[in-house]
Amino acid sequence: MTTVGLSDSVAVHLDGLRRRFAGVQALDNLDLEMAPGELIALLGPSGCGKTTALRVLAGLEDADSGRVLVGGKDITNVPANRRDMGMVFQAYSLFPHLTALQNVEFGMALRKMKPAARRERAGEMLDLVGIGTHAERYPHQLSGGQQQRVALARALAIRPKVLLLDEPLSALDAKVRVQLRDEIRRIQLEVGTTTLFVTHDQEEALAVADRVGVMRAGRLEQLAAPEEVYQQPATAFVADFVGLSNRLPGTLSGASVEVLDTVLPVVDPSAAPAGPVTVLVRPEAVELSVDPDGSSRVFAASFLGPTSRVTVALPTGDLIIAQVASAMLPEIPPGAAVRVALRRVPVVVEAGGGAAQPARV
Known part of the structure; x- marks a missing residue:
């Protein structure tokens, strides 16, 4: 199987990001550095800015000021479709008229990859996420967890520099959520893609991340290893919010x-x-x-x-x-x-x- 190795991973730096919506400071001079191959989970209450940070990194939102650097290159003004990022959201957003295999092929087809090569790559990615036997099924023939696996395979198939996960498990029931959470971590370690995972679920963040960033009012209250965030919270807010x-x-x-x-x-x-x-x-x-x-x-x-x-x-x-x-x-x-x-x-x-x-x- 051909995957993105750790040597291909890139560093990500969100440098002094500010974003304001209708008088609300969504991002307030946010600084975040991600090491190559690292998985960082952003955690915080609704409105803390975690999703805005992800969307600015993806190019789906423009920051009022600050920079986005990937692999040392400033991509602040690069449009979303040229940022080479894989995205998985809460809504699976699969094409209902395409099979699982065809859904995974879609991004590669846009990149003009040859049909035989993209079919092989799509099959590899479906095997990686554990549903290779369901390649010819349509979305309505798949469970919610299986559909989200297809969405993850599609995001990885294009060999993105950065993987962005925005509340990808919140629509699933508890048991499936835990299973897929562990699978995402396994796959991310195997593939080695630098990953930003946004979630409101504390257990999820603590279980999968190399480091957890707890956000409040557009700023990071603490960014540290999961055990440090839990056992040595930097502020009363972190101690009160986590656990x-x-x-x-x-x-x-x-x-x-x-x-x-x-x-x-x-x-x-x-x-x-x-x-x-x-x-x-x-x-x-x-x-x-x-x-x-x-x-x-x-x-x-x-x-x-x-x-x-x-x-x-x-x-x-x-x-x-x-x-x-x-x-x-x-x-x-x-x-x-x-x-x-x-x-x-x-x-x-x-x-x-x-x-x-x-x-x-």
């Missing part, structure tokens, strides 16, 4: 904070002045132990398979959520007395204290 966090009152002093009678290290001590702060604590950092003399009480539990989330009422009446092994649930039914402790892992703080707030599920 679940309990918000607990604490007291900051130097590089540590006291919360629930426990002193914890702080990721960024400069994030708030010394004194009362709000501490963001992950549910998996909350430890429960059965204790008849414990001053906290189990309020409710949510079974999630191998793990469960248990809501506990603290002596103050505030609620906190802990993540525990589901095997522990019989020991801690609602009303059970427990002791709450916090693991000594770095936490994020933000200025101002207040009542405890459990993680939003």
Whole structure:
């Protein structure tokens, strides 16, 4: 099989991009550098600018200022049809009157590739995405996941310098979404194409990306490896947006904070002045132990398979959520007395204290 190797991959640089729509700053001096062959996932709330960034890179939107560089070349003013990029969107956009094979051939036909060569390439790409046996089926004869595989094969068939994925899995059911997510990562590693993946699904972003960029109001709040974004969020926004966090009152002093009678290290001590702060604590950092003399009480539990989330009422009446092994649930039914402790892992703080707030599920 002939594929684009890592040696053919290119670097991408979005340099100081600004874009404004009807008074809203969609991109605010956005800088993003992608290494050759890297997969970066952009994550953030609706309106944060992640899709605008992808569309500017694709040439589907014009930036008000800034530059787009691919392989060191400035393509800011190059039209979309000359940018040599493969695109896969939420809508499959397959031609209903063409077979899967013909859909994959389409882009190559526009590039005047000879029929025999493009049929061979299309067959290779369908094999790569795992549906080579469905080459002669029409879109209406394929499931949603299979149609999206065809769309991915079509995008890869032209040997793009950059692959752009805009919410490609959001229309699929959960099980198919996970399967195809893993397939996209496998294929991207095999082919080696520099890839920008835009998604609102946190699990998706953390599972597939080399680095995750969390966006807010047109800027990157943090760009780092998935485990760093989750375990060492750069800001309270990132900690609050990625995963679940309990918000607990604490007291900051130097590089540590006291919360629930426990002193914890702080990721960024400069994030708030010394004194009362709000501490963001992950549910998996909350430890429960059965204790008849414990001053906290189990309020409710949510079974999630191998793990469960248990809501506990603290002596103050505030609620906190802990993540525990589901095997522990019989020991801690609602009303059970427990002791709450916090693991000594770095936490994020933000200025101002207040009542405890459990993680939003």
